Amino acid sequence: MIRRFTILCCCAFIAFSGCRNSGSKDFDAGTLQSNLPPGMNTQTARLLNHYVSLKNALVEGNSGQAAEAARNMEAGAQELVRLDSTGILSKTATDSLQQSLQCILSARDESCERQRICFKPLSDALYSLLKHSGAKGVVLYHQYCPMAMNEHGAYWLSPSEKIENPYFGAKMLTCGEVVDTLR
Numbered sequence: 001m002i003r004r005f006t007i008l009c010c011c012a013f014i015a016f017s018g019c020r021n022s023g024s025k026d027f028d029a030g031t032l033q034s035n036l037p038p039g040m041n042t043q044t045a046r047l048l049n050h051y052v053s054l055k056n057a058l059v060e061g062n063s064g065q066a067a068e069a070a071r072n073m074e075a076g077a078q079e080l081v082r083l084d085s086t087g088i089l090s091k092t093a094t095d096s097l098q099q100s101l102q103c104i105l106s107a108r109d110e111s112c113e114r115q116r117i118c119f120k121p122l123s124d125a126l127y128s129l130l131k132h133s134g135a136k137g138v139v140l141y142h143q144y145c146p147m148a149m150n151e152h153g154a155y156w157l158s159p160s161e162k163i164e165n166p167y168f169g170a171k172m173l174t175c176g177e178v179v180d181t182l183r
Contacts, residue, residue, distance in 0.1 A: 027049065027052045027138075027159040027160075028049065029044075029045040029046075029048040029049050029052075029138050030045055031045075031137040031138055032044060032045040032048060032135060032136075032137050032138050033135070033136050033137035034130075034133040034134050034135045034136070035133050035134040036088060036089075036133050037083070037088075039083050040080060040083045040084060040088070040089075041133075043076060043079050043080045043083055044080060044129070044130075044133065044135070046076050047073060047076040047077060047080060047126070048126070048130075048138075048140075048157075050069050050070075050072040050073035050076055051069075051073060051122075051123075051126055051157065052157075052158075052159060053065070053068075053069040053072070054066055054069035054070055054073060054104075054119070054122075055119075055156060055157070055158065055164075055166045056164075056166075057069055057112075058112055058115060058116055058119060058166035058167070058169065059164045059165065059166050059169055059173070060169065061111070061112050061169040061170060062112070063107070063109065063110055063111070063112045063115060066104065066112060066115050067104065067105060067107075067115070070101050070104040070105050070115075071105060073101055074098070074101040074102070074105065077094065077097045077098050077101060078098070080094070081094050081098070088133075089129060089132070089133075090128065090129070090132060093125045093128045093129045093132065094125075094129075096121050096122075096124070096125035097122060097125045097126065097129070099121070100118050100119070100121045100122035100125060101118075101122065103117075103118035103121075104118040104119065104122070112169065116166065116167050117149070119154075119156070119166060119167070120148070120149060120154040120155075120167075123154070123155055123156045123157060124155060126157060127142055127155065127157060130157075130182055131182070135182055136182070136183055138159070138182075138183075139159065139181065139182070139183055140157050140158065140159055140181070140182040141157070141158045141159070141160065141161050141178045141180075141181055141182075142155060142156075142157060142178070142179050142180035142181070142182065143155065143156055143157070143158055143163060143176050143177065143178055143179065144176055144177055144179045145165050145167055145168070145172075145175045145176035145177075147168075147172065147175055148165070148167035148168070148175075149167070154167055155179070157182075161178055163175070163176040163177070163178075
């Protein structure tokens, strides 16, 4: 009950503050630009929006929303590969994206633990794709938690500089640091 009240208060503060991108909930990658052809650039922006939804669902520990975001992301990844008729994108990155999404979709646990394990290679592949394509026009923070994945560490992308750890959720919400910024 107290947690719901706290969440409602935080949401009201964000809504009334008028600050877009103060949290990742309002993120819209529609301004993303890259070295990719226009259709692929648009599809990459959609993919990124679904990724942020997936990250948010894992932060909240909501496996159903995580699966829905992964399904949307999977459709976007398939379309991106279809549009890549000239082979601009790394096959390794696109294969890793698709395999990671399949892993998330096949996970069937309410705790999100399996989805979180699959989120690591997905995050790495998306970061690689964005770096390779020269993405700009949106601000994304490449964040890292050294304690994730049994203290092997893991990265993720966030439109907010504030750390909201998708690998631990409420257990260790603020564990991590910003290691790079894509602009």
